[in-house]
Amino acid sequence: xxxxxxxxxxxxxGNVEVLxxxxxxxxxxxxxxxxxxxxxxxTTLLRCIAxxxxxxxxxxxxxxxxxxxxxxxxxWPARDRxxxxxxxxxxxxxxxxVFENVAxxxxxxxxxxRAIAARxxxxxxxxxxxxxxxxxPKHLSGGQQQRVALARTVAxxxxxxxxxxxxxxxxxxxxxxxxxxxxxxxxxxxxxxxYVTHDQHEAMILGDRIAVLQDGAIAQCAEPQRVxxxxxxxxxxxxxxxxxxxxxxxxxxxxxxxxxxxPERDNYCFLRLDExxxxxxxxxxxxxxxxxxxxxDMRPGExxxxxxVLAVMPEGSETFVHLRFAEDMDQDAQVVVRGRDSKLLKxxxxxxxxxxxxxxxxxxxxxxxxxxxxxxxxxELGLLHPQAAGALPL
Numbered sequence: 001x002x003x004x005x006x007x008x009x010x011x012x013x014g015n016v017e018v019l020x021x022x023x024x025x026x027x028x029x030x031x032x033x034x035x036x037x038x039x040x041x042x043t044t045l046l047r048c049i050a051x052x053x054x055x056x057x058x059x060x061x062x063x064x065x066x067x068x069x070x071x072x073x074x075x076w077p078a079r080d081r082x083x084x085x086x087x088x089x090x091x092x093x094x095x096x097x098v099f100e101n102v103a104x105x106x107x108x109x110x111x112x113x114r115a116i117a118a119r120x121x122x123x124x125x126x127x128x129x130x131x132x133x134x135x136x137p138k139h140l141s142g143g144q145q146q147r148v149a150l151a152r153t154v155a156x157x158x159x160x161x162x163x164x165x166x167x168x169x170x171x172x173x174x175x176x177x178x179x180x181x182x183x184x185x186x187x188x189x190x191x192x193x194x195y196v197t198h199d200q201h202e203a204m205i206l207g208d209r210i211a212v213l214q215d216g217a218i219a220q221c222a223e224p225q226r227v228x229x230x231x232x233x234x235x236x237x238x239x240x241x242x243x244x245x246x247x248x249x250x251x252x253x254x255x256x257x258x259x260x261x262x263p264e265r266d267n268y269c270f271l272r273l274d275e276x277x278x279x280x281x282x283x284x285x286x287x288x289x290x291x292x293x294x295x296x297d298m299r300p301g302e303x304x305x306x307x308x309v310l311a312v313m314p315e316g317s318e319t320f321v322h323l324r325f326a327e328d329m330d331q332d333a334q335v336v337v338r339g340r341d342s343k344l345l346k347x348x349x350x351x352x353x354x355x356x357x358x359x360x361x362x363x364x365x366x367x368x369x370x371x372x373x374x375x376x377x378x379x380e381l382g383l384l385h386p387q388a389a390g391a392l393p394l
Contacts, residue, residue, distance in 0.1 A: 003028040003192035004049065004160060009058035011044055018044050019055070020216035031186045031193045032221075035203040036213030037239065042196040045213070046162050049194070050085055051078035062160060084158030088165045090145040092137040092152075098124070099133040102152045123151040126185055143174040147181070154189065161186075163195040167202070179205055200242050204228065212236050228290075229376065230361060234368040237288045237361065246289045246335050249365055254281040260305075261287055266325035269305030271355055274374045277362070284365035291338035293359035293375070296321065298343065300354030307335060309351045312344065319344040323353070 004026040011019040018041040026032045036042050047053040049060055051067070054075060060068035062083075067076040092101050102123055106116045124130050127147040137145055146166060153161065163182075167175045183206055186193055197203055203210050204224045211221040220232040231237040237245055250263040252273065259278045261271040271287075300306050307323040314320075321344055323335040335355065337344075347353070359375035 003030070003063060004194065005059075005061040006045075006049070007059040007061070009045070009048060009060070010056045011041070011048060011053065012056050018216055019048075022058070022217050024211055024218055024221065026192055026194060028192055029190045030208050031183075031195060031206060033195045033197060033203040033207030033210050034213055035197060035200065035207075035210050035240075038198050040213050041216055042198075042213055043164055046085070046164055046194065046196055049081075049160075050083050050162055051076060051081050082159040083162060084153035084156050084160070085162045085164065086150055086153050086166045088168055090137070090142075090149045092145055092148055094137050097134050097136055098129065098140070098148050101137070101148055102155050105152065105156050119155050119157075120151075123155040126154060126188065127151045127181065141174075142170050143178055146170065146178060150182075150185070154185070158191065161189075161191045161193040163193065165196055165198070168197070168199070175202075182206065200240050212239065214239065229359070230370070230373050231288070232370055234286045234288065234363040237363075241290075244291070244334075244336050246287075246291065246294055248287045248289075248335070249284070250287070251284050252277055252280040252282065254278055258303075261285070263305075263325060266305070269307065269325055270303065271305050271357075273357075276372075276374065280362065280371065283371075285371065286363040286365050286368070287357070287360055288363060289357045289360040291320065291336040293357065294335070294337045295339070295356040295358060296337050296344070296347075297354030297356055298347075300352070304354045306352040306354055309347050309349055309353060310334060311349065312347050314345060321347060323355075326352070 006022060006024040009019050009022040010017070022045070034042050034045065044053060048055045048068070055068065055070065057070055059066055062081060066072065066074055067081055068074060093104070096104070099120055102120045103116050106119055111119070121130065124133065127150050129144065129147050129151060132140070132144065137148070140148065150166070167178050170178065179202060195206055207224055209221060210224050210227045212219045212227065214235055220227055220236050227236065228240055231240060234247060238247060248261065248263050248271070250261045253260045253262055259273045259275060261273050263269055263271065297304065306326065308326050310322040310324050312319060312321055318338055318340055321337040323337065357374070361373045362371045363369060364371055
């Protein structure tokens, strides 16, 4: 049974189609992160679930109940959907104390005073704010104010929790601390939750699964490591990069004893591929390899393609090497390699090096659809599009 199910949700604002036949299922007790760029419709989707917006088509199910269906003329008001929502803005009442802010919704429901006091204390314990009951919001830090907003929502004991980028207004250090608190709180409550963010790092840390929202539809929904390692499309691969990933468009060639990718940006650069890529000979593909899964060959052979070192950037224990194709003068069209090998620090600008791909995904250059993946254990891959023409025989 699903706790939240969306079927064919559509939403338009004038001529702009924000959500397009969107389907999504969230399991009971799951924390699912909805990841997408700003303006992709994430908040609109939350508001459709909460009853603050009405979709133009589709159905919304909460548990066993259909709470919205245009076809069946069903549209439950927000107050009846048992949903708690935490917003980016704290929206605390400045004239009220912490206790009064958390208790406000309970008083509206006319709960007994003793029950309110117990419920407020329980909520404040969950967010580590016991002892702050008499303070007003102006005497709290940004992180403490967000904890109060969270406690106010939790005190209502909703069946479902929706988070609309609640940490985006906080500084990075505080954001990291509150992420840990949110994860622990969700584990404690077990409430079915949908968390919206545009931050890929935040999504990877928080989500049981990640649903990537692109072009008004769910492009991929899977566990964080699968989304990162084996994205369903080239667009998902690019968006889930942190900060950059390698996408090299080219054509696969059978060179007899070798299989090569000849990049569009440098027709004289022959990049070696795994033998299994021979099945894709003649196809135009986009090769995707994360910087940490891409290696440098410091002494490439005469028949190997080479790239030119643009910059060597040490960052703590790791080094980032930025490369470009020799025939391409576009400084932005770079390949990035990330590693801990001390030899990377000895590279110099203009030096020619080769590339090797430890793990990679291959996408159709036109559709962007995944053709196959290399370098992963079978348990990491799961089902790999056996219906795709030319799928790699893994």
